[in-house]
Amino acid sequence: MDLTVQLKGLTLKNPLIVTAGEHGRDGETIAKVAGFGPGAITTKTIAGMAVPDPRPCYATMRGGFMNCVMGAVIGADQWFSREIAIAKNGGVPVIANLAGTNPAEAADLARRAEEAGADIIELPTHCPHFAENLEAQFPGLQLPPPEIYDPEPLYQTVKAVRQAVSLPIIVKLSAIYHHATLDWVKAGIDAGMDAVEVADTLGPVMAINIETGQPKMGGPRGFGAISGGALKPLTLRMVFEIAQAYDIPVIGSGGIESWRDAVEYFMAGASMIGACTAGHLRGPAAYRSIVDGLAKYLESHHTTLAEIKGLTLRRVEERKTKGWQEITQPIPPTVIVEKCTACKLCQPACIYEAIKVEETAVIDPVKCYGCNLCVDICPQRAIESPYYK
Template sequence: MANLEVEICGLRFRNPILPAAGPPGRDGKRLVQCLEGGAGGLVTKTISTTAAQVPMPHMAEIRGGFLNTELWSELPPERWLEREYPIAREAADRAGVPLIISLGYTAQEISELAPKLRPFADGLELSTHYLGEDPRPMIEAIAAAKDAVDIPVFVKMSPLGREMRAAAQVAEEAGADGIVAINSFGPCLAIDVETGLPLMGSREGYGWLSGRALKPLALRCVFDIARTVDLPIFGVGGVASGEDAIEMFMVGASAVQVCTAAILRGPSIFGRIVEQMDRWLDEHGYQSVEEIKGLTIKRLRERTFHTHSIPPLLDVDRCTGCGLCEISCFYDAIVVMDKKAVLDEDLCFGCGLCVTRCPPGALMMPQR
């Protein structure tokens, strides 16, 4: 069994899978359920100085992803301070895990809220979702939080066109203790074809994209940030399985947050991801999750860039003859004959698509 414990800025997590700020942590009851489901620590839903007026409807599952217009917590800060945070704090203490409290957005709002949250929090997560591209509000928000509390301050970044490496550098220089990347992406639009109306109830019908469709973007952002700053990163975006979390660690994450998968599958998803990570690490000979952190960064340095064709390796014994490779090969390099794939290496362009489409894993790109 691999060691899945991680330590970030002095905070020890029993495993690296946490809820992301959102509906899974919308109140004390749900946060308790996250721990019961196997989360390694807690992150609360973002609050501000007033309760959010949330457009209705504001969540929808779409093909390949998820849209929301969630905003911040619909509960007022007084409710959190009087009821929800005490429940979460007691549960975190009982489980022996950290409690990170998410808040936003401006320096003035953070200066007002942070001292009140300090008795409950082991760390703060600052949302920059509504601060735009100008880095000054983020710098001011970090300064306000650092002035108000003596615990780690993590900054959550949104992929709003901002150059993530530059934004991470600014956050590091401003005194942030870590980065949370990324928030949902948007604005986006989805339509109910029966009514002709947007699925989201916002004024223009826009929503923000999360779920599986977000993962490649999230991985790129974490990868870029990890190569730029010397700060721990909580990877967020599209994680729904152990292998998804493994990918996040390989591009440089120190822990992983999960939101959409917990909305769609319930709080037991945290424990399932942990179990899948543990099994993957054991099967691949790793003793600790820390051993794979940043592995992609290292391997990419070692890889030789090329523009010539390198055909995949074909394990005929594993081939089931499903034909997906043949359907998608526009170079006529692979066909199924007698229920087995046959590869013509001279025709192969080396695009790699067949490898990613092969259900039994009979095709593999050679290491280079």
């Protein structure tokens, strides 16, 4: 199964990128994780100055993960004199994720990353807890938090980096830009980016230990950022919106835990996918299982990445042509009695009291609201949706 993808003349053996996180913390780790099959690996954010992480810095939450780590704890000098060269021993392209405090510094870091042998430059846009934690470590620094309304600083940064390097440039949008995704993407395109990654974590967020009353994250107020499954519906929509509007490669990232999530991102229009939290929670073998599962899915469905890419964009077009944009009439679903095990999960989940389970689930067509929750909730897939066939 051919899973190769191209990015501005660079071939990746498959579309899975390990996005910036602890598996990109140094050259040795990157070279090791390369053995778990991803198409490319990203460094943690490289900045001029190395900054330690607040502790504690990780927690799980329903459907997701929370962190308050900073960028790489190794500074730019070491990355460019040593770590990138070691990372390249892994034999997969290395994406140097870097952040300057202004466009000129970002351009300088990018130029040094190119000289050090990085294959791709990535520019992150916003880290929800960074400014507050940095201020706590360096009181009086008063670094302004990154702009979240005006894409102009992004435009200026990408333009400066574009002039400094010939490597492909990925702009990594934060999920915080979800309200104006297309404006930020346009700024990146106008300035010369080659691909957009959507998205970085969302925040600031918090979680509290109810025994101590303490925030679960370290730092002044215990703020952090969400990643993992909870992020996916938002980032998937952002990918869809970009693919609908622009002809630019989109890297879908946010809650990719299995090949199923990956397939959704391709269908929404992604050209590549990224995973971070899955590797944090399950180890680097998670990357291989996503790639292998994707290959198996494509084989068993006799299809290719190119064919599934943007399928949902085409399906949404179909809604227009078939007069399906708003179906407001309830249509009751069908219970496949041979599959129903009478487990009763659907009965309390039907807030319209339309389902009664005796030997099998029975749906009252008069009370049924047509919401489809029972279809979704049934573990046996014994209730069939009547919509959008």
